[in-house]
Amino acid sequence: MMQGPLKPQFTGARVTRLEDARLLRGRGRYLDDIDVPGTLHVAFVRSNRPAARIVSIDVEEALAVPGVYTVWTAEDCGITMYTERYDVGQPVLAKDEVRFVGEAVAAVFAEDRYVAEDAAERVRVVYHPLPPVLGFDEALSDEGRRVHAHRANLFHHTEHQTEGFAEAFASAPHRAQATFVTHRQTGVPMEPRGCMAQLDAATGRLTVYVSHQSPHQFRSQLTELLQMPENQIRVIVPEVGGAFGIKAMLYPEYLVVADAARRLGRPVKWVSDRTESLLADAHARDNRHEVEVAFDEEGRILAVRDHVFGDTGAYPFLGFPGAVGEAGWATSMLTGPYKIPHVSITVDCVFSNKAPEGAYRGVGGPVGAQVQEGIVDLVARHLGKDAADVRRVNFIRDEDFPYQTATGNVYDPGSYAESMEQALALIDYERFRREQAELRRQGRYLGIGICTFVEPSAGAESEAGSTPYEAASIRIEPTGTVTAALGLGPSGQGHETTMAQLIADQLGVDVKDVVVMHGDTDSAPFGGGTGGSRSGTIGGGAALRASQEMRQRLMKLAAHLLEAAEEDVELVDGHAQVKGVPARAYSVRDLARIAYTDVARLPEGMQPGLEVVVRYQPPLSTTYSNGTHVALVEVDTQTGFVRVLDYVVVNDCGRLINPMIVEGQIHGGVAQGIGSAFLEELRYDDSGQLVTTSLMDYLLPAATDVPRMRVTHIETPSANVGGFKGMGEGSLIAAPPALAGAVSDALAPFGVFVTEIPVHPQQILEWVQGRVHSA
Amino acid sequence: MQSVSESAAAGRPKTSITLMVNGQRHTLDVEPRWLLSDVLRHQLGLTGTHVGCEQGVCGSCTVLLDGQPQRSCLMFAVQAEGHDITTVEGLTPEQGLSPLQAAFERHHALQCGFCTPGMIVTVEALLRENADPDEETIREVLSGNICRCTGYQSIVAAVQDAARVRRESGAAKLEVAAKGQNEAAGGEQA
Numbered sequence: 001m002m003q004g005p006l007k008p009q010f011t012g013a014r015v016t017r018l019e020d021a022r023l024l025r026g027r028g029r030y031l032d033d034i035d036v037p038g039t040l041h042v043a044f045v046r047s048n049r050p051a052a053r054i055v056s057i058d059v060e061e062a063l064a065v066p067g068v069y070t071v072w073t074a075e076d077c078g079i080t081m082y083t084e085r086y087d088v089g090q091p092v093l094a095k096d097e098v099r100f101v102g103e104a105v106a107a108v109f110a111e112d113r114y115v116a117e118d119a120a121e122r123v124r125v126v127y128h129p130l131p132p133v134l135g136f137d138e139a140l141s142d143e144g145r146r147v148h149a150h151r152a153n154l155f156h157h158t159e160h161q162t163e164g165f166a167e168a169f170a171s172a173p174h175r176a177q178a179t180f181v182t183h184r185q186t187g188v189p190m191e192p193r194g195c196m197a198q199l200d201a202a203t204g205r206l207t208v209y210v211s212h213q214s215p216h217q218f219r220s221q222l223t224e225l226l227q228m229p230e231n232q233i234r235v236i237v238p239e240v241g242g243a244f245g246i247k248a249m250l251y252p253e254y255l256v257v258a259d260a261a262r263r264l265g266r267p268v269k270w271v272s273d274r275t276e277s278l279l280a281d282a283h284a285r286d287n288r289h290e291v292e293v294a295f296d297e298e299g300r301i302l303a304v305r306d307h308v309f310g311d312t313g314a315y316p317f318l319g320f321p322g323a324v325g326e327a328g329w330a331t332s333m334l335t336g337p338y339k340i341p342h343v344s345i346t347v348d349c350v351f352s353n354k355a356p357e358g359a360y361r362g363v364g365g366p367v368g369a370q371v372q373e374g375i376v377d378l379v380a381r382h383l384g385k386d387a388a389d390v391r392r393v394n395f396i397r398d399e400d401f402p403y404q405t406a407t408g409n410v411y412d413p414g415s416y417a418e419s420m421e422q423a424l425a426l427i428d429y430e431r432f433r434r435e436q437a438e439l440r441r442q443g444r445y446l447g448i449g450i451c452t453f454v455e456p457s458a459g460a461e462s463e464a465g466s467t468p469y470e471a472a473s474i475r476i477e478p479t480g481t482v483t484a485a486l487g488l489g490p491s492g493q494g495h496e497t498t499m500a501q502l503i504a505d506q507l508g509v510d511v512k513d514v515v516v517m518h519g520d521t522d523s524a525p526f527g528g529g530t531g532g533s534r535s536g537t538i539g540g541g542a543a544l545r546a547s548q549e550m551r552q553r554l555m556k557l558a559a560h561l562l563e564a565a566e567e568d569v570e571l572v573d574g575h576a577q578v579k580g581v582p583a584r585a586y587s588v589r590d591l592a593r594i595a596y597t598d599v600a601r602l603p604e605g606m607q608p609g610l611e612v613v614v615r616y617q618p619p620l621s622t623t624y625s626n627g628t629h630v631a632l633v634e635v636d637t638q639t640g641f642v643r644v645l646d647y648v649v650v651n652d653c654g655r656l657i658n659p660m661i662v663e664g665q666i667h668g669g670v671a672q673g674i675g676s677a678f679l680e681e682l683r684y685d686d687s688g689q690l691v692t693t694s695l696m697d698y699l700l701p702a703a704t705d706v707p708r709m710r711v712t713h714i715e716t717p718s719a720n721v722g723g724f725k726g727m728g729e730g731s732l733i734a735a736p737p738a739l740a741g742a743v744s745d746a747l748a749p750f751g752v753f754v755t756e757i758p759v760h761p762q763q764i765l766e767w768v769q770g771r772v773h774s775a
Numbered sequence: 776m777q778s779v780s781e782s783a784a785a786g787r788p789k790t791s792i793t794l795m796v797n798g799q800r801h802t803l804d805v806e807p808r809w810l811l812s813d814v815l816r817h818q819l820g821l822t823g824t825h826v827g828c829e830q831g832v833c834g835s836c837t838v839l840l841d842g843q844p845q846r847s848c849l850m851f852a853v854q855a856e857g858h859d860i861t862t863v864e865g866l867t868p869e870q871g872l873s874p875l876q877a878a879f880e881r882h883h884a885l886q887c888g889f890c891t892p893g894m895i896v897t898v899e900a901l902l903r904e905n906a907d908p909d910e911e912t913i914r915e916v917l918s919g920n921i922c923r924c925t926g927y928q929s930i931v932a933a934v935q936d937a938a939r940v941r942r943e944s945g946a947a948k949l950e951v952a953a954k955g956q957n958e959a960a961g962g963e964q965a
Contacts, residue, residue, distance in 0.1 A: 016880050023888030024876040026823020026863035030889065033822040066786045114808065115787075190827045190835055190889040190923050241825070241889025242923050274828040492887030492924050660883045667926030668886065695832035695921070703917035703927040708910075 010501035010511045014660040017497040018512065028239040031194040031211045032271045039196070040069050042257060042270035043116035045106040045123045046279065047098035050134070050353040050688025051147075052127035054096055054105070061122040062108055067115035070264070071123065072107045072256065079225055079255050083316045086155045088148055090315035090356070092252035092259075098127070099147060099314035100355050101690055102279025107256050109268065132353035132688035136288060136309040139350035147314060147351040155316075156324050156349035160331075162406050165342040169303040172294030176378050181756040182367045182736075184286040184682035185675075186278070187360045188700060189491065191241020193281060194271035195254040197261035200234075207234045208258050211241070213248040213489040214529025217467075219521050221250045221318060222258060237519035243491035244672075245359030246282045248531045249317045253280075275693045282358025283682055286311045287326055287367055293375040299383055299390035303342035304375060306334060310349040313356040322357025323349040329364030329456075335405050336372035337416035337452045337626060338394040343406045353688050359531065361669070365455065365733035366676060373451045373737040374755065377744060381753065386433075387450060387745070388424060392417065395452075411454065414626040415714045419650040420452050423628040426648040426710060432632065440749060445635045446645070447748070449741025452628040453734035457653075457726025458537035459622040467528030469617035470535075472542035474503060474550050476610035478596040480574075480589030482509060485517040486542065487527015488535045493665070493728065495535060498657045499543045502722070506547035507554070508571035509588060525613055533625075533726025536657060538618055541721035546614035553610060557595060558586050560603035616721065623718040625725035627651035629670070629734040633742040637768045640761030642678055642743060644707040649734075652714040653727035663711050666731040670709055673735020675701045677743075677757050792856045796821065797865030805852045812836045814852035815862060823863040823892045827921070834920030837893040838862050844900045844919075863892035866899050874944070875899055878937035879930070886924035893920050898934050906942050910935070 022028050059071040070076075074095035082089035094105045106123050110116035131145050138144045139153040147153055169175075196209040206228065212218050212235075219235040222228070240247065253270055261268040272281070287310040294303040308331060310323030327347045334343060380390040396403045401413040429448065436446050460468035474484045484503055488495050500514035507514075517523050527542075528534065551571060558576030559566040562584055570579050577585035586594075592610055594601050599608040632646040649666055656662055679699040683692050692698040717723030740754040743764070752767045789804040796819060803818055810829070815821045815838070827835035829848045836848045839861035866873055872880060875895060885891040894917070901908060901916045908916070913934045917927060 017883065019888070020880040020885060021872060023885055023891055024872055024879055024895065025867045026821075026892045028888050029822070030825070032816070032826070035817060035820075114806065188923060190833060190887065190921065191825070192827070240887065241827075242887040244923070274830055274833075492885075494886070664883050664886055664925055664929060667928045668924045669926075671926035672923070694830045695828050696830065700833075700921050700923065701926075702919075702921060703914040703931065706927050708931075709926065709928060 008505045011505050012656055013658070015497055015501055015511055015658055017494045018500060019494060019496050030191055030239045030241050031196060031209055034196055034209055034238065036198060036267045039267040039269050040109040040260070040264065041111070041113040041116050042268060043108045043113060043120040044104040044253065044276070045108065045120045045125065046276070047094060047101055047103040047105050049098055049127050049129055050101050050132035051130040052098050053130065054094065054098060055126040055128050057106060058124040059106065061124065062119040065115060065119040065122060067111040068119045069109040069111070071109070071119070072260070073105070077256055077259055079259060081225065081250065081252065081318050083318060086316055087151055088316060090252060092255045100353055101688060102276070102355055103314070104252055104256070109260060109264065134352055134354065134684060134688055136311055136350055139311070139352050140348065147353060153350045154348055155351060156321070156347065158347045159345070160407070161344040162342045165303055165344045168342040169294045169305065172302045173296050174382060175292060175294045176382050177292040178374060178378055178753070178755050180289040180291060180371050180374055182285040182287060182370065183758065184283050185360065185680045186281055186283050186682060187244030187246040188277070188698070189242025189244055189247065192272035192274060192277045193247060193251065195257045196267065196269040197258045198267035199262055199265060205232050205234055206258065206262050207236060209236045209238060210254060211247055212237050213243045213491060213531050215489055215519050215521050215524065216487055216526045217529055218250065225255055226258060235521045237489055240489070240491035244361045245363065245531065247491065248529070249282045249320065249358040274695060278682065278693045278698055279690055280355055282317060282322060282360065283313060283355045284322055284357055284360030285326065285367060286357065287323065289330070289367070289371050291371055291375060293379060295379045297383070299379050299385050299393045301338060301340045301375065301379060301394055304334065304340055305344040306331060306371065307346045308348065310347070311352045311354065311357070312349055313352055313354040315356045317356055317358040320358055321349070322359065325359060326357070326364035326367060330368030330371065332407050332409060333365060333368040333454060333456065334372055334407060336369060337396055337454050338372070338376070339396050339400065340394070341406055345407070354684055361672065362729040362732040365729055366673070366736045369451055369453050369733050370737045370740060370757065373741055377741050378753065381748070388420065388429065391420060391450065391452060409456070409622070411624045412620060412718060413716050414454065414624055415652045415716050416452055416626055419626060419628040419652055419714055420450065422712065422714070423630045423648050423650040426650070426712065427630045427632060427646060445637055445746040447633055447635070447742045447744065447746025449631045449738040449743070449745060450628065451734040451738040451741065453626060453730055455533065455625045455727065455730035455733055456622045457533035457625050458618060458720065459532050459534070469528070469615050470538040470542040471525035471527045471613065471615045472539070472546040473525050473611070473613040474546045476550065476588065476592045478592055480587065480592045482507060482514040483517065484514060484543065485524045486539050487524050487529060488518050488539045489529040490518060490535065491530065493530065493535060494658070494661045495539065498536060498661060499539065501657055502540055502543045503547040506544065506551045507588065509574050533728040537623060537718070537720055537724045537726045538616065540657060540724050541618055542614055542616035544722050545616045546612050549612045549614055550610065553612070554588065554591055556603065557591050557606065561586055561594070561601065618720040620718065620720055623654070623720055623725045625653040625727050625730055627730060627734065629738040631738040631742040633739065633746055635743060635746045635764060640764035642759070642764070644674065644739070647707050647709045649709060649711045649731065650714060651711060651727065651730070652716050654718040654725035655715055655723035656713060657724065659713065662727060665728055666711050667709055669729070669731025670735045671701045671706045672732045673739060674705055675699070676732070676736045677739035678759055679705070681758050790853055792853055794852065794855055794860060795858070796860045797862060807851060807853050809852050810848055811850045811852045811855050812847035815847060821862050821864050825889050825892060827889065832921065833890070834897065835890050835893045837896045837920065839896055839900055842900065842903070844897050863895050866895060874940050875902065875937045878933040878940065882929045882933035882936060884925060884929040884933035890920060890922045894922065894930060898937070902938055902941055906945070907938055
């Protein structure tokens with residue numbers, strides 16, 4: 001029905017970001033930058049026991065500290081985040097029992113954070129320790145204690161088997177098995193979580209500022225848990241300093257802050273410190289996949305069996321118990337870009353006395369990809385074949401689309417084989433194989449790892465909730481500038497720029513004349529927020545649809561004023577003109593003025609003003625982006641250190657809105673993948689204490705750990721509006737398997753095959769020392 | 776001279792200090808335990824200095840202390856008395872962006888922007904000392920500032936570009952200066 005713009009000027013271009021100037025000047029306003037006089041600052045008293053009954057809590061000494069306003073325990077704030085499906089509730093302040101180290105037990109409200117922390121140290125909690133449950137095996141064993149006394153630790157069990165699996169598996173010429181493990185990791189946005197709330201003195205409404213990915217979902221949750229009318233709550237998400245999934249969750253601290261602001265009648269603020277972040281931000285990964293693969297002489301994979309164990313920690317996050325998300329995504333995407341006809345999948349998720357798991361970029365994607373690429377590499381090694389050749393034998397080909405996987409997904413067209421061939425050419429794979437052999441003779445161990453990923457994006461459901469649509473409102477102001485608002489929750493993805501690019505092209509205006517608002521439930525239309533790689537695709541679709549509708553309005557008005565047929569009118573450079581006759585034109589500014597203030601000139605039936613709200617639900621329930629990552633590493637067998645020497649990415653996320661921003665997302669995801677593969681691990685000791693509570697223990701990749709990456713694009717458009725596919729997570733999905741595979745390849749002469757990440761130098765030394773390599 | 780006052784309500788002694796920040800003198804009453812980062816942000820309203828870990832690891836709170844990068848979360852405000860402190864606000868022109876900031880914009884060297892002021896401060900100090908740092912040096916210097924979004928690649932590119940622009944404009948200024956002197960000299964001769 002609608003035509004696109006004649007010449008897209010901004011869409012697809014490397015437009016520099018509209019967000020940048022304020023951020024570079026140090027003028028971004030993040031949560032902790034909001035300072036309101038009279039604010040009470042909160043420090044939480046957190047459990048130092050993984051499992052214990054609370055015998056008593058004495059707050060008297062804390063209350064006596066000068067500057068302390070009050071101290072709350074569960075008796076003062078009894079809100080519980082209850083998940084009916086599992087019959088488990090998390091009290092926002094622990095009640096009767098603590099279930100993980102870091103669980104909030106009491107909240108101290110004071111005139112500043114220093115005082116609040118002083119007083120928090122004086123809250124005396126007497127615990128009666130209970131034996132902690134710390135892993136899947138313990139949680140599942142008959143002797144294991146129950147984390148929640150009223151219910152079993154196993155809270156989620158699913159089985160899925162394709163018809164004919166048993167026969168296909170039994171009759172295959174070859175079988176191999178491996179157990180893949182990804183340890184606990186987390187998102188670590190550089191800006192810690194935080195929340196501030198205050199009652200509006202004039203209206204009595206509650207304003208809640210929060211560093212979050214989904215303002216409307218957050219408001220809905222507050223509405224329910226605070227039992228307040230939705231229109232009495234305004235949620236404002238200021239500048240967000242990174243989120244990566246962990247800021248899509250609802251946390252107990254936020255409810256304490258919001259409840260306190262309305263009941264104490266004072267502004268209340270809490271900002272997490274880094275230790276609290278590592279203790280109580282959503283954790284992720286922490287799962288084990290016991291895998292068997294059946295294959296033929298050519299390396300064709302015939303059947304895969306996978307038994308997944310996931311540990312979600314002490315409580316399910318509302319709407320998103322992390323272990324279920326992890327296992328669900330991993331097993332759903334288990335066959336990746338390969339034609340694997342049969343699967344048998346069993347999932348077991350348990351509660352434990354560790355921090356609750358939620359979303360972290362990619363959710364189960366990296367783990368699923370580790371299994372998917374792990375089995376291909378395993379097959380190659382068993383058969384003595386080249387890893388790229390085994391992939392070629394198994395790829396879903398162009399003629400197979402739409403392709404239904406054995407796990408039930410329907411893939412829209414992608415470029416799986418093509419992306420791998422291009423990536424191998426970029427890294428000069430054949431030459432590398434020759435050099436690799438020569439270098440091994442010199443005692444140097446280099447390896448290449450390949451991951452061809454498929455990323456489900458823009459799904460109807462994600463950690464951002466189940467909102468299968470996005471909304472965009474567009475208003476042309478009386479002076480002709482454009483104000484748009486979306487329900488997204490960006491945290492550095494540049495939506496103010498990409499959405500403006502799409503809108504500017506439709507309206508024929510400069511990208512700089514479009515302001516994109518988000519994050520304030522008073523101005524943004526109800527939307528799903530940001531998560532699950534949905535914003536560019538669904539949000540972009542909404543922005544396109546809304547601006548197309550606005551364009552139609554402008555054309556109709558211009559045609560009427562110019563006394564021309566609508567088909568004869570075009571929008572060029574901020575003017576609506578009779579095609580090819582710039583002299584007969586109205587500027588968008590003139591049209592806007594007329595629409596608002598000279599309404600007698602409007603065509604009959606046209607509403608005054610220029611404002612539209614459009615909700616867009618994509619035709620595809622999911623659109624799949626894809627690509628191939630190839631990592632080239634050198635392993636130092638003396639020190640155990642791995643150096644990434646080269647890294648190439650061929651990415652296909654359909655039509656690109658802004659290649660510069662897409663590449664930035666990829667670079668960042670690869671860096672996080674390096675962390676995931678080699679550095680990042682949340683380690684609990686045998687007594688249930690988290691021992692990685694600083695960034696000196698939980699190691700993030702630094703500039704010296706990340707190589708220069710080369711990124712190129714293929715564009716296989718989606719059938720969704722605009723042809724966009726989501727791409728926020730694919731790079732973190734693909735990088736860990738590519739890097740782990742590269743280490744396996746490098747150390748193949750020692751018989752090493754990596755199945756557990758992160759890989760630490762000590763492990764590498766254990767693997768190679770005393771073993772004569774077999775090259 | 777420092778004076779010690781006692782807040783009756785709080786019972787916590789405050790000290791009067793004078794801080795030189797971005798060329799401006801500020802006299803403040805602070806508790807001796809207040810971190811420089813907190814005082815910059817919450818007493819002086821200079822919120823461009825960000826606090827990412829308070830463990831001295833992430834580098835988001837980096838400021839210049841007498842021209843040298845310093846973690847403002849690892850020192851007390853009282854320790855900063857008598858030193859010249861420069862924050863990102865002090866490295867930002869009245870209008871628009873500094874050449875380094877502009878290079879960050881051109882190269883998409885920031886996403887969420889939280890680590891960015893610390894990066895700008897750290898790199899500004901580098902470029903004042905080293906006009907032509909190689910990539911290894913740049914990465915080594917940046918290794919004290921964690922960025923979780925960009926994978927550093929675009930930051931390295933921005934620093935290289937900013938160094939080039941700085942060298943060229945520096946060279947151009949020298950040329951202009953030299954040319955001006957020659958012309959002046961020639962005029963005298965004539």
